[in-house]
Amino acid sequence: MVEVKIGLEIHCQLTGLQSKLFCSCQCDYRGEEPNTNICPICLGLPGTLPLLNQKAVEFASMISLALGCRIPDKVMFYRKNYFYLDLPKNFQITQYNAYGITSMGVEGKVDYGVKSTKIRRLQLEEDPGRLIYENTSFYTLIDYNRAGVTLVEIVTEPDFTEPKDVRRFLNKIISILEHLGVCETSLDGSVRCDANVSLEGGKKVEIKNVGSFGDVEKALSYEITRQKTMSVRDIEIRSETRHWDDARKITKQSRVKEEEEDYRYFPEPDIPTVVLGKEFLSSLKGRMPELPDERKIRFLREYKLSDHVSQVLIDNKELADFFESTVKIYPSSPNEIANWIVSDLLGFIDDSKKEGGSLFSGLKIEAKHMAELVGMIDQNIINRNIAKMILSQITKTGEMPSYVLDKMNTSIIDSKAIISEAIESIFKSEKSAVRDAKQNPNAANFLLGKVMQLTRGRADPKIALNLIKTKLAIME
Amino acid sequence: MPNHLYRLTADEVASGIKNGDFSAQEYISQILERIEKIDVKIKAFIAVDKQGAVEKARSIDKRIRDGDRTGRLSGVAVGIKDNICTKDLKTTCASKMLEGYIPPYDATVIKKLKESDAIIVGKLNLDEFAMGSTTEFSNYGPTRNPWNINYVAGGSSGGSAASVAALECAISLGSDTGGSVRCPASFCSVVGLKPTYGCVSRSGLISYSNSLEQIGSIGKTVCDVEMIMNTIAGTDENDSTTKATRPITTATTPNTVSLDRIPKYSRHQKKRNIRVGLVKELIEGAEPAVSKCIYSAVDLFEGSDCKCEDTSMQSIQYALAAYYTIAMAEASSNLARYDNIRYGFDFSPEGYEWNTYFAKVRNNFGEEVKRRIIIGSYVLSAGYYGKYYLKAQKAREMIKQEITSLFEMYDVLIAPTMPILPFKFGEKIKDPLTMYQIDIDTVVANLAGVPAISIPVGFSDCLPVGMQIMANEMEEQTLFDVASTFERILDIRKSPEI
Numbered sequence: 015m016v017e018v019k020i021g022l023e024i025h026c027q028l029t030g031l032q033s034k035l036f037c038s039c040q041c042d043y044r045g046e047e048p049n050t051n052i053c054p055i056c057l058g059l060p061g062t063l064p065l066l067n068q069k070a071v072e073f074a075s076m077i078s079l080a081l082g083c084r085i086p087d088k089v090m091f092y093r094k095n096y097f098y099l100d101l102p103k104n105f106q107i108t109q110y111n112a113y114g115i116t117s118m119g120v121e122g123k124v125d126y127g128v129k130s131t132k133i134r135r136l137q138l139e140e141d142p143g144r145l146i147y148e149n150t151s152f153y154t155l156i157d158y159n160r161a162g163v164t165l166v167e168i169v170t171e172p173d174f175t176e177p178k179d180v181r182r183f184l185n186k187i188i189s190i191l192e193h194l195g196v197c198e199t200s201l202d203g204s205v206r207c208d209a210n211v212s213l214e215g216g217k218k219v220e221i222k223n224v225g226s227f228g229d230v231e232k233a234l235s236y237e238i239t240r241q242k243t244m245s246v247r248d249i250e251i252r253s254e255t256r257h258w259d260d261a262r263k264i265t266k267q268s269r270v271k272e273e274e275e276d277y278r279y280f281p282e283p284d285i286p287t288v289v290l291g292k293e294f295l296s297s298l299k300g301r302m303p304e305l306p307d308e309r310k311i312r313f314l315r316e317y318k319l320s321d322h323v324s325q326v327l328i329d330n331k332e333l334a335d336f337f338e339s340t341v342k343i344y345p346s347s348p349n350e351i352a353n354w355i356v357s358d359l360l361g362f363i364d365d366s367k368k369e370g371g372s373l374f375s376g377l378k379i380e381a382k383h384m385a386e387l388v389g390m391i392d393q394n395i396i397n398r399n400i401a402k403m404i405l406s407q408i409t410k411t412g413e414m415p416s417y418v419l420d421k422m423n424t425s426i427i428d429s430k431a432i433i434s435e436a437i438e439s440i441f442k443s444e445k446s447a448v449r450d451a452k453q454n455p456n457a458a459n460f461l462l463g464k465v466m467q468l469t470r471g472r473a474d475p476k477i478a479l480n481l482i483k484t485k486l487a488i489m490e
Numbered sequence: 491m492p493n494h495l496y497r498l499t500a501d502e503v504a505s506g507i508k509n510g511d512f513s514a515q516e517y518i519s520q521i522l523e524r525i526e527k528i529d530v531k532i533k534a535f536i537a538v539d540k541q542g543a544v545e546k547a548r549s550i551d552k553r554i555r556d557g558d559r560t561g562r563l564s565g566v567a568v569g570i571k572d573n574i575c576t577k578d579l580k581t582t583c584a585s586k587m588l589e590g591y592i593p594p595y596d597a598t599v600i601k602k603l604k605e606s607d608a609i610i611v612g613k614l615n616l617d618e619f620a621m622g623s624t625t626e627f628s629n630y631g632p633t634r635n636p637w638n639i640n641y642v643a644g645g646s647s648g649g650s651a652a653s654v655a656a657l658e659c660a661i662s663l664g665s666d667t668g669g670s671v672r673c674p675a676s677f678c679s680v681v682g683l684k685p686t687y688g689c690v691s692r693s694g695l696i697s698y699s700n701s702l703e704q705i706g707s708i709g710k711t712v713c714d715v716e717m718i719m720n721t722i723a724g725t726d727e728n729d730s731t732t733k734a735t736r737p738i739t740t741a742t743t744p745n746t747v748s749l750d751r752i753p754k755y756s757r758h759q760k761k762r763n764i765r766v767g768l769v770k771e772l773i774e775g776a777e778p779a780v781s782k783c784i785y786s787a788v789d790l791f792e793g794s795d796c797k798c799e800d801t802s803m804q805s806i807q808y809a810l811a812a813y814y815t816i817a818m819a820e821a822s823s824n825l826a827r828y829d830n831i832r833y834g835f836d837f838s839p840e841g842y843e844w845n846t847y848f849a850k851v852r853n854n855f856g857e858e859v860k861r862r863i864i865i866g867s868y869v870l871s872a873g874y875y876g877k878y879y880l881k882a883q884k885a886r887e888m889i890k891q892e893i894t895s896l897f898e899m900y901d902v903l904i905a906p907t908m909p910i911l912p913f914k915f916g917e918k919i920k921d922p923l924t925m926y927q928i929d930i931d932t933v934v935a936n937l938a939g940v941p942a943i944s945i946p947v948g949f950s951d952c953l954p955v956g957m958q959i960m961a962n963e964m965e966e967q968t969l970f971d972v973a974s975t976f977e978r979i980l981d982i983r984k985s986p987e988i
Contacts, residue, residue: 058827059832060593060696061574061575061597061696063728063729063730064730065727065728097826097848099831104826104829105826154844276871276872278822278867278870279875280819280820280870280879283699283701283731284697284700284730284731285730
């Protein structure tokens with residue numbers, strides 16, 4: 015077995031800040047008219063000087079602490095010199111320095127499941143402008159609204175050996191960032207990940223331009239297969255940068271690295287050394303919010319949830335928050351609530367949203383709905399099947415469960431969704447009848463009867479029968 | 491109306507206008523007339539803002555008529571080196587690369603000058619991006635020395651010194667990275683100060699070498715320079731490197747006098763028992779004509795309550811190499827932004843791929859600037875960084891330490907400002923190394939971050955000689971005390987015939 019080595023470079027925008035890293039311009043550029051949140055400083059106009067955002071230093075220190083990094087007493091800023099059209103000054107202010115430790119955090123470690131990965135360093139730097147290529151080769155547009163937005167770069171050691179571990183690690187990082195409240199990770203482009211992959215003893219290949227975290231796993235798997243295939247055929251693996259082609263799901267060569275690029279790093283003379291000191295650190299430690307690991311332990315202890323259910327909730331801060339808001343309203347059955355969230359509510363969330371974007375966007379359900387629903391189950395007002403139908407309705411309408419139930423009790427149900435929900439549960443409980451019905455269309459009537467029974471005769475039979483027939487047809 | 495108002499010092503102008511002896515408009519019209527008449531010979535100005543100057547003068551006069559308060563520099567004509575940003579007024583750095591650049595903001599020093607009712611009459615010539623010691627490297631042609639127009643005015647703030655010497659403005663601002671204020675002040679026989687690093691905000695000063703440069707002031711008298719410092723010095727939230735500074739207080743001004751009043755530089759409280767160190771290496775290293783002037787000035791000074799002795803600075807041998815290495819390294823990065831995309835000169839990028847366009851426009855830097863960008867890039871590149879840049883920083887640290895220990899023994903150090911007399915145009919321009927070497931006396935103060943002032947101490951063959959006084963960090967007051975004593979006992983102030 016050839017050993018695979020994977021290291022990551024994660025860039026995370028500190029969207030929790032109000033202003034940019036070195037000026038007072040608004041840092042939220044999304045949806046804004048291009049080149050409106052700019053000033054002489056972030057445009058790099060002659061004579062301007064960077065003014066360090068203190069809050070950014072604080073946020074980066076919080077991330078460092080959360081990732082188990084050591085925070086040096088003094089940190090410095092460095093210039094990374096290179097020419098590119100999205101860089102207003104043709105250098106980027108960062109913290110990397112090949113000659114000593116000047117970054118916000120170093121030598122951290124992050125556990126995820128049974129494995130862990132070491133963090134090499136964590137540094138503050140400025141985002142460049144945004145390049146917009148239109149459908150023409152004649153010009154490129156530049157939006158400087160993003161120029162100067164605060165980035166935290168997290169560099170790991172090449173500790174990963176499997177793409178699926180990378181995925182787990184990234185989930186953990188996202189959850190930590192969310193819990194710290196420093197980054198709204200669901201915003202497009204707020205967290206970006208580049209990866210380095212090499213086979214044992216082989217040259218390093220850098221993969222860039224991976225759009226989503228789900229694709230990082232795919233890109234890595236593809237790249238490892240590619241390198242292994244080449245290695246088997248004795249083709250030399252070159253040190254290069256490859257881009258992830260999202261449409262074709264492959265990595266493509268973008269640039270061969272003839273030699274290491276020379277960025278001519280040197281200390282930024284306009285930003286004096288930042289002395290953090292013990293007082294700063296101890297006050298920061300006192301103000302750290304609860305982190306995912308601590309929260310999980312609390313969930314296990316306080317709510318007696320299972321390890322698995324706790325983990326699913328914690329992995330996504332939105333779910334964990336939704337759970338706790340519900341428990342706050344209805345404290346009697348935390349376990350029941352957690353199960354409903356993990357096994358049923360999650361089913362209404364489509365996969366695309368799990369990749370990024372707010373989990374609950376488009377769903378009208380709130381904690382008060384879930385609290386009442388579980389309460390109604392506890393008091394035997396409704397059974398689980400009815401509850402599922404009600405849940406489906408709430409997510410679409412945002413009506414209270416008791417109101418939905420009243421409507422169900424008095425009116426004919428003509429909602430295809432609710433009837434489908436009932437059919438779904440009958441199909442599960444009446445497996446042999448379903449088999450019969452596939453052979454004999456008349457047997458479908460038996461299933462219809464069951465659906466009518468479940469809905470206490472209120473389902474519109476015509477719609478129900480049609481849905482049953484459609485479902486049977488699909489199954490063949 | 492008195493004639494020759496343009497001859498007055500800033501101190502005299504401000505009190506004359508405030509007392510109603512003459513109006514700001516009368517004064518400024520004489521200044522503008524003077525510029526029109528003689529700047530064709532001197533070429534100190536890149537641009538004159540006639541309209542702005544007249545408007546400002548009118549508003550000052552109105553406020554004085556209305557009995558309103560006016561600022562410390564009421565009506566005083568100020569010239570600004572053209573690497574300091576002035577809102578709505580072209581700021582070119584004497585470079586083709588910024589030919590069409592109009593800053594959207596005022597440098598902090600400009601805001602402060604405007605608040606104290608100085609009148610900005612125009613922008614002054616310099617070596618391109620302040621890189622040079624003669625103002626010969628200007629895209630607008632060289633500035634001439636008012637004492638002999640066949641000679642260089644010094645640099646890089648050649649326009650700032652020549653304009654004050656030629657009575658085209660009362661005072662001016664320059665910038666001093668390795669002597670750029672003091673050198674032309676010396677060559678033009680005016681007073682020029684490079685303040686302590688961090689004492690004056692650099693916000694709006696177009697950077698050549700951030701860790702070395704300071705905005706400096708030029709005037710006909712020490713008192714005028716002190717007036718400018720009282721206006722522009724101080725902490726600025728737009729420049730993080732000013733954070734540690736404290737405002738200059740005029741020891742000679744009683745506390746009861748409001749800061750707005752002009753601090754009359756009376757000598758009642760002259761600092762006593764001044765300990766003076768004469769930097770042997772620098773005085774002896776200068777041309778005999780220069781060292782002779784310095785020694786005779788010091789001889790006169792010794793009579794007045796002070797103790798002078800020879801001293802030595804071992805680390806001076808590393809000063810030039812350290813200075814040029816650091817300055818060029820920082821310059822190579824600072825000047826990277828000039829790609830003509832967002833501002834610059836008129837040259838359409840249409841039809842060019844970015845890299846080609848970029849290379850083409852950057853070819854419009856002058857020879858000296860290109861030389862410094864190339865050397866600066868070289869000393870920062872991987873493999874050479876440790877050999878050059880880091881070593882230069884170590885040498886800088888040594889120099890700083892040595893000078894700090896010298897200031898435990900002496901209140902001030904005295905050296906020539908320039909090792910040679912002003913020279914003719916073209917004499918050194920073809921030999922960069924010789925040109926760099928004449929900065930030997932001035933770079934020390936920049937490397938150490940300490941204040942230094944150049945004052946006129948005499949003439950040799952009708953060419954000015956300047957003397958440099960250095961003091962410890964934030965000891966500008968000591969400089970003013972010593973410099974004004976020299977000024978009084980030498981009593982050599984005069985203006986050139988043009």
